[in-house]
Amino acid sequence: EAQLLESGGGLGQPGGSLRLSCAASGFTFSSYDMNWVRQAPGGGLEWVSAVSGSGFKTYYADSVKGRFTISRDNSNHTVHLQMNSLRAEDTAVYYCAKDIGTYGDSTMDVWGQGTTVTVSS
C-alpha cells in the first residue's frame, strides 16, 4: 500500500526558513511525479509545487516561485520542500501527494496526513 508521511512543520519566523520532508513507501517512487499542496486555516486547497520522477523538472505556483524549492532523493524515497523568505500567508497545512500515473498530469491519488506550518513572530 502506498503511503506518504510528512515532517518538518512548525513555527517559522517571517523572512525565515523551514524545510519540509515527505517519506514515501509502497510504490516505485522514482516513477512518479510528486506534489506539495497546502491549505490555509479554514481555506481551500492550493497546489504549491511538483517535481518530476527524475527530479530534473520542477514546477511552482506563482505565489511561491523564487522562495520555495522542491527536490527529491530517489535513493531514500523522499521529497523535500525548502521554504525561504516565509510570509504570514504561507501559514497552512502542507500535504505531500503522489501523481496517479507516470505521465505527470497532477492527478493526485495518494496523500500524506499533512504537516502544519505557522509563520508568525
Add this chain to the structure above:
Amino acid sequence: DIQMTQSPSSLSASVRDRVTISCRASQTIATYLNWYQQKPGKAPKLLISAASSLQGGVPSRFSGSGSGTEFTLTISSLQPEDFATYYCQESYSTSPTFGQGTKVEIK
C-alpha cells in the same frame, strides 16, 4: 492560470437526496478534471479522475460528467458518510488549480 469556479459554495441536503455540484473552468480543459472529497482534519481523497473515471473503492453513487469547461459531480443518493467538502481540480496545466470547494451539510 486557469480559474476553477464551483457552485454552490455550500448546500444542505438530507440522506438519500440526489446532490449535484458544478465546476466551471475559465478555459477549455478537455476532460482533465478531478474531484476530491475532504472531511474535517483529513487529507483530500481522490474520487473521480479524467472527469468521469471512478477511483477504485469509491461507491458507485458518485459519478462525474462533462468536458471542455463545464463539469458535474453527482451523488445519486446521499449517505451519512458523504457529508464533506468537495473540490474540483484541473490537471490540464503545469500549475494545476482547485475550485474553492463545496461544503455538503446535513439538512
